[in-house]
Every structure is written in C-alpha cells, then in structure tokens.
Amino acid sequence: MPVDVPGFEGLVQWVPLPARADARGRLLPLEFGDLPFVPRRVFTVAEVPAGTVRGEHGHRTGQQLLVGLQGRIEILLRHGQREASTVLLPAEPGLLLQAGVWCRQTYAQAHSVLLVLASEPYDPASYIEDWA
Template sequence: MVGKQEHSREFFGGHARLVACPGHADERGMLTPFAFDQLPFAPCRAFTVSGTPAGGVRGGHGHRAGMQLLVCLHGRIEVLMRHQGEEAALTLESAAHGLLVGANVWCQQRYVTAGSVLLVFASEPYDPASYIREPA
C-alpha cells in the first residue's frame, strides 16, 4: 500500500515526490502490496523495465498529462528529473519507496547495477505523442 501522505522528499513544489511503499517482512521474505485505491491516481497500465546493463540509460522524456509511480524492484537506479528549469536527482534501491512523478516532469533513469528492475504504474495509456523529449 502506498501512503498518500507519507513522503520524505518532495521536488518541484510537489510535482514529484518520494512516497513510502510499506511492506511486510518475515522469515520467508518481503511482500510489498500496491493498493491502487491508495494512489493519488487510477492506474491505467503497468510495465517493467529490465535487462538494462549497468550504466544503461532509459527514459529521457516526460509526459504532458498524467502521473506515474516508479518503483525499483531490484538493484539500484538513479533518477534525474527536470521541471521548469530546476533539476533534482535521487536513487531508488528498494520497493520500500516509490517516486511519484506528475505531468511535465522530465525523467531519465540510469541503471547503476546490472539486473535492476523498474516497475512503473501509469495513469495514462501509452502515447509517444504525449512525450516531452527535451528537459524542461
């Protein structure tokens, strides 16, 4: 479940923010539920990014509308964000936190470790015409 109000970092006046994704751990491992009714948007689709070599770069765009939640399921992924001339960066390295990204925030992900896996929940259908290719 993603905590709507729980965040430890906010970027660009709230257009992007780190949110807690509480999990349940025991001797068998970790279970991290994602309750869609706890998100500030209704997910329309989900996808994973995997198989990217260490140092590989993905993303490199923003979206004109909608929101996304980025969660690193495995490995370590650095996220560079730009919005209205400002820049911020953070590292995702567990499913304990996700990055909520709003419209018009340009993002690029650098896969620090081989085998890293990114899970993305998106509020909008896939539409490359909605991409913002150049950093804002």
C-alpha cells in the same frame, strides 16, 4: 503521507509503500485504491545492463509512480530550470511524477528492476523529449 522532493514541490513526491519483509522474502502489495491515482497501465523494465540510461522524457499529461523492485536506479529529474537527482532502491518509497517532469533513469547495477504505474495509457504523442 507523500513527501515533496526539494525543489519539486507539488511535482515530485516520495510515496510510502506497504512493503513487508520476513525470513521468507519481501512482499509489496499495491491496492490501487490506496494509490494517488488508479493505474491504467503497468509495466516493468528489467534485464538492463549496468550503466544503461533509459527514460529521458516526460509526459504532457498524467502521473507515473516509479518503484525500484531490485538493484539501484539513479534518477535525474528536470522541470524548467530545476534539476534534482535521487535514487530508487528496493523496499523504499515510490517516486510520484506529475505531468511535465522530465526523468532519466540510469540502471547503476545489473539486474535492476523498475516498476512503473501510469495514470494514462501509452501515447507517444504525450512525450516531452526536451526538458527546457
């Protein structure tokens, strides 16, 4: 069951993911029918040097589910005057962002990998660059 991020009720939620691990490694199966939306676009961000900042935008429409696959990714969220920080780690819940939430990702460790599932196809016109 999704859990709201404090201060962002209804806008940002932690979504449990069915990760499984054993001596052979970690498996993260994602059944699209079990997600809060059916993804229309999926991408990864990888090979990012430590300390690099990415994102720094929101979307006017749609939803995104951010999943930390490797390393540590620090997240800054903004919506109007609200602001919150959190961290994405492997084998942790994914972070579901609703439309209108501005998000910055800081790749705190080299070799961090972010998986993004989006409810909408790529459209640069939907970007919100300024959160205010």
